[in-house]
Structure formats: structure tokens, C-alpha cells
Amino acid sequence: MKQALDDLGGLGYLAWDTVRYSVSRPFGFGLLVEQLFQIGVMSLSITSIVALFTGLVISVQTIYSLSSYGGQLFIGDLVALSLVRELGPVLTSLMVAGRVGAGITAELGSMTVTEQVDAIRALGANPIKKLVVPRVLATVIMLPLLVVLADIIGIFGGMVAVAAELGQSPDFYLRRVLGALSIADVASGLIKSAVFAVIIALIACHRGLTVTGGAAGVGAATTRTVVSASISILISDFFITKFLLWALV
Numbered sequence: 001m002k003q004a005l006d007d008l009g010g011l012g013y014l015a016w017d018t019v020r021y022s023v024s025r026p027f028g029f030g031l032l033v034e035q036l037f038q039i040g041v042m043s044l045s046i047t048s049i050v051a052l053f054t055g056l057v058i059s060v061q062t063i064y065s066l067s068s069y070g071g072q073l074f075i076g077d078l079v080a081l082s083l084v085r086e087l088g089p090v091l092t093s094l095m096v097a098g099r100v101g102a103g104i105t106a107e108l109g110s111m112t113v114t115e116q117v118d119a120i121r122a123l124g125a126n127p128i129k130k131l132v133v134p135r136v137l138a139t140v141i142m143l144p145l146l147v148v149l150a151d152i153i154g155i156f157g158g159m160v161a162v163a164a165e166l167g168q169s170p171d172f173y174l175r176r177v178l179g180a181l182s183i184a185d186v187a188s189g190l191i192k193s194a195v196f197a198v199i200i201a202l203i204a205c206h207r208g209l210t211v212t213g214g215a216a217g218v219g220a221a222t223t224r225t226v227v228s229a230s231i232s233i234l235i236s237d238f239f240i241t242k243f244l245l246w247a248l249v
Contacts, residue, residue, distance in 0.1 A: 007206070014128070014206050015198075018136050021129040031134040039100050039135070040142030044149070046095050051150035054087055055079060055157025063165050072166055076176030079158035084181060088151040089189045090237055093196035096143055097229035101204040104135055105225040108208025109218035117209065127209070136201040143197035144190045151189065184248040192240050196233050203229045 062075050108131060111117050120127045155177055162168045207221040207228075 010210065011202055011206050014132065014209075015202055017128045018132055018202070021126060022133045022137060024129070028130070028134060031130065032137055035134045035138035036142055038103075039096070039138045040145065043096055043099055043142070043146055046099060047092055047146050047150050048153050050091055050095055051083075051088070051153040052157040054091060054150075055083065055154030055159075056161045058082060058087070058154075059158040059161035060165065063162070072162075072168070074176070075158065075162050075166075075168075076173045077180035080155055080177040080180045081185065083154040083158075084151050084185050084189045086237075086241075088154060089147050089192040089196060090233065092147045092150045093143065093193060093200065093233050094230055096139070096146065096197075097200045097233065098226050100139065101200045101225050101229045102222045104201070104204035105208040105211075105222045106218060108205060109211035109221050112209055112211045113214050113218060132201075132205045132209075135205060136198065139197040139201040140194055143200075144193040147189055147193040184244075188241075188244045188248060191244065192237065195236060195240060199232045199236060200229045203232065 058079050059075055062078050063072060066072055066074065108117075111131070117127050117131070120130060159170050159173045162173055163170060204225050207225045211217045211221045213220070
């Protein structure tokens, strides 16, 4: 319990410092661009694969579940709503937590145990400004974009499945998709992804900067990052969903 409270306090201080230093000069655009590439571009493949097969599975399951009720016409609606509202943001965030979150913790943890972070302080630089701010901002920028891409690819996967299984025309499927979605649905997914991005980046940076115990400690911190971020995403998803249903619907 004490460790959990210490972690929450550390995350709170880190979040406050990140906000303060993100609006102070120098802005370090070069570091931000590097992290945008590492977090966004390098996550495209895993995001695309997961999204494609998620769309395929949802469509196939829906086809056989609704076939007894003559509900095949609504497959596009179900795929679009489930992906944009829930599965797109959550699954993409879990993938990013596993790839990016673990990578951030391992990188910062290695710098911590080899005293590179102390060297940054000794040179008069701020490690939060130099190491944490670019990673948090890059995650907040790129994760919503990855979620949008995942939604599009997942909807495409659903279209392929429906065309193959039912012979339904892509034009009809896409019209059902566009008719089912609203601005509130899209906004809900983007808001969730932005919140999840903050959770992933802050947990990963906090774990990395507080590593102890050498190489073994780095490995343990990396594992804890993935577990903590994944659980936090799923728990926060419930509360964000409840709030957005009240606020946007």
C-alpha cells in the first residue's frame, strides 16, 4: 500500500513538472521529432496488424451471431461503433503500452543505473525537460493518430470480411459505417486515446527514472510498466466511458 501511494505521489509530481517544463524555453523540437518517429512511425506495423484482424474477427463473429435474426445489414454499424468508441483506442493503447512504454522504461532505466541522468543534472540540464517532456508530448500527439489509423484499417478489415462472407458491396457497407458514426463517437475515441497516452508515458518515465538494482532492476521496472499501464488503461476506460456517455450523449 505504501509503495502504491509513493508511486501515485511520484506520478503526480512528475505530471506537474512535465506540464511546467513543456511550456518553458528551450522547447527542444529536435528531441520531440525524434520521439515522434520512435513512438509513432515505429508503431505503425503492430497497430495495423492488430487493427486489421480485429475488424475481421468482429465482422465474422457478427455475421454468424446475427444471421439467425436477419441482422447482417447492421454489421457495418456494429464494426464502426465498437472500433471507434472502444476497441480502437483500448487495443491500440495496450499495444503502445507494451512496445513504447516498455521501451521508454528500459531506456530511461538504463540511463539511471549508469548515472547518465545524474550527469545531465551535473551539466546543469533538467532531466525532466530533456528526457520526459519530449516522450510525453510525442505519445500524446501520436497515439490519437495511431488510433485513427487503427479505426480506418479495422473498418476496412470488416469490409473485407463482409464482402467475402456475404457478398455485401463495399459501397453499402461504407454507407452504413458513415451513417452509424457521429462526431461524439469520434471525439470519444480521441479523448480516450489522449488520456491513455498520458497514462502510458508518465508511468513509463516514472518507472525508468526511479529504477534501482542495476540491470535486474531495469528488467523488473519494464515489466511493472507494462502491467501497470495496461491495468490503468482498462480501469480508466470504464470511468472515461461513463463520463463521456453523460457529457456527449
